[in-house]
Amino acid sequence: MGLRERKKERTRAELQRHALRLFRDQGYAATTVDDIAAAADVSRSTFFRYFPTKEDVVLLDDVDPVMERVAAELPVGTPLIEAVRIIVRDAFGSLDDEARALEEVRMDLARTIPEIAAILRERNSFGVEQIAGMVSRGIGRPADDPEVLLFAGVVVGARYAALARVHAGRTTSYLDELDAMLSRLVTGIPLADEPIRAPRPDPARSPA
């Protein structure tokens, strides 16, 4: 790996490091791309050469290729829902220390700054189509099959639920929470048969 590559990697890391620090210190909206570039001692143009948008500096996505690799190593016959659990856990678990540390910072920011939580919720990693593609390959059904899409949607939903827990400050580990959510799904959809009670007035609208 030549000097050029190393320098590039260093610049990218510097930009991300300073960006996250600034976001933490002075908030997301209050931090301009100029601020970040200045802190990392590069020009504004350079920032956009490394990250297509300001939001992207929060994201990472070293995870996707790892997920593919883990998926390819699963024993044939594993039930789909179990496979998802294993893939998620192993893929995140196999991140190196640096990536893992970055992940921690990112989740902490998500808990602290609502704007970042929104970015992660909307943009992070996997969408329905992406998961549907993996499922499609895993069980040999078309990727636009309704059941394949619905399964993928449920997985994405579990992710959102985990992120909501993080956002509510009810957990410190997004990964553990996601794993717990997926575990619950193994026994079906929770509360599906729960009977609804007599309707009561929306507490948000009733007098305090």
Add this chain to the structure above:
Amino acid sequence: MGLRERKKERTRAELQRHALRLFRDQGYAATTVDDIAAAADVSRSTFFRYFPTKEDVVLLDDVDPVMERVAAELPVGTPLIEAVRIIVRDAFGSLDDEARALEEVRMDLARTIPEIAAILRERNSFGVEQIAGMVSRGIGRPADDPEVLLFAGVVVGARYAALARVHAGRTTSYLDELDAMLSRLVTGIPLADEPIRAPRPDPARSPA
């Protein structure tokens, strides 16, 4: 309802009508807010007084209050997953002709212009927290309860699956598709126990 109110409503409708028309004709990114304002014969400022962002002109949200009303009228004891199905169907079903027509246009745009599909997927109506709030009221559990959030996440996931079908051009009616997705959920998560097959090379990466 005074002249003032009527005029306001007309302006809002005009802005939305022209915006959707322009988006359809020349694309979302290529249409500036100035274009929309000019077409509707108002100033740029006025546009932003009616819609906080350019994206918002695609959205509607006459639906939320209706959902609340439908929810309040459900018989006590209805299973939660059934309740969701009924609420969604009745709430959308009770839209007036104009709102329904707008919904059609919006879904058509979503199928045609990927950018609009993304906006709908990310911003439209209900997020996990919002649904969790309704569920919380319906069954009397805290809104940040893991199972409540997971259930809400699953519902959102079903929505995404339906939107993915629309996006793939496999259906013309988003509503019917969503209803079908929720029906499937009544019998549990589809494909959950489906065994995965021997891994095969990613077709996207294999030679054509």
Add this chain to the structure above:
DNA sequence: ATTCTTTTGACACTGAGTCTCACTTGAGGC
């Protein structure tokens, strides 16, 4: 007709994102 309030348009400003062009700097052949 008069006041009062809401809506509106004109304008200025910030910041994200795009583009171009000239420059520097690492890589590799000689």
Add this chain to the structure above:
DNA sequence: GCCTCAAGTGAGACTCAGTGTCAAAAGAAT
């Protein structure tokens, strides 16, 4: 070591979304 080429960088101009202010216009109320 030198030269050449390509990759990476910086400066700056430009577009457009979104915010804020302020004064003029138009509907409502008396």
